[in-house]
Amino acid sequence: GAVVSQHPSWVICKSGTSVKIECRSLDFQATTMFWYRQFPKQSLMLMATSNEGSKATYEQGVEKDKFLINHASLTLSTLTVTSAHPEDSSFYICSARDLDRSSYEQYFGPGTRLTVT
Amino acid sequence: GDSVTQMEGPVTLSEEAFLTINCTYTATGYPSLFWYVQYPGEGLQLLLKATKADDKGSNKGFEATYRKETTSFHLEKGSVQVSDSAVYFCALSEDGGNTPLVFGKGTRLSVIA
Numbered sequence: 001g002a003v004v005s006q007h008p009s010w011v012i013c014k015s016g017t018s019v020k021i022e023c024r025s026l027d028f029q030a031t032t033m034f035w036y037r038q039f040p041k042q043s044l045m046l047m048a049t050s051n052e053g054s055k056a057t058y059e060q061g062v063e064k065d066k067f068l069i070n071h072a073s074l075t076l077s078t079l080t081v082t083s084a085h086p087e088d089s090s091f092y093i094c095s096a097r098d099l100d101r102s103s104y105e106q107y108f109g110p111g112t113r114l115t116v117t
Numbered sequence: 118g119d120s121v122t123q124m125e126g127p128v129t130l131s132e133e134a135f136l137t138i139n140c141t142y143t144a145t146g147y148p149s150l151f152w153y154v155q156y157p158g159e160g161l162q163l164l165l166k167a168t169k170a171d172d173k174g175s176n177k178g179f180e181a182t183y184r185k186e187t188t189s190f191h192l193e194k195g196s197v198q199v200s201d202s203a204v205y206f207c208a209l210s211e212d213g214g215n216t217p218l219v220f221g222k223g224t225r226l227s228v229i230a
Contacts, residue, residue: 004160034217043121043222044206093160095218106218108153108161 002028004096006109021079021112023094029074030096038091050077084116119144123207123221130197130228138192138224140207148209150190155204197228
């Protein structure tokens with residue numbers, strides 16, 4: 001089946017530092033990946049749509065200079081949280097759509113828990 | 118904009134009990150509807166989906182019927198097991214999943230033996 005991995009699964013960083021989160025499609029190619037953010041007891045909120053070889057599309061209210069997205073290949077997208085602050089602490093989840101499937105099903109990674117101290 | 122509302126949890130049931138998790142939606146178009154499940158420590162997995170009115174999605178004993186007249190997509194299972202303990206998310210997509218999903222807040226289900 002289609003598998004999406006995320007690395008790291010959890011990270012603790014100090015305020016002001018940057019953190020990179022990787023999202024990989026392990027056994028399929030994905031031209032489009034989505035980045036979501038999940039707060040405790042709340043829904044997943046879409047942050048941005050990552051397209052291979054082009055700039056990401058950010059949702060309203062998401063700072064593109066703070067949350068840098070790079071989709072450098074058909075199997076890898078990265079989210080970098082720059083100058084992290086405690087309010088950036090959250091659970092970040094990516095999903096990828098299989099290029100070769102017509103069903104448009106999205107496959108989700110296990111998520112990355114970021115804690116900024 | 119589009120939105121999904123699902124019942125608040127947590128829901129605690131005994132094994133073999135009947136499960137219903139309510140989900141209603143608002144959408145500008147004609148969305149596809151999904152139920153995702155998240156087991157502890159794992160990513161979201163597609164449980165079932167329906168793409169048009171009166172479609173019934175089913176998988177692993179779970180069912181949900183796309184009700185356009187009531188804008189609902191309630192999840193049901195006749196006899197839950199301990200292994201069904203997870204968080205369940207109702208979601209919609211205006212373009213069959215090609216566009217980003219809009220999620221409900223999730224409902225945590227705990228099944229006790």
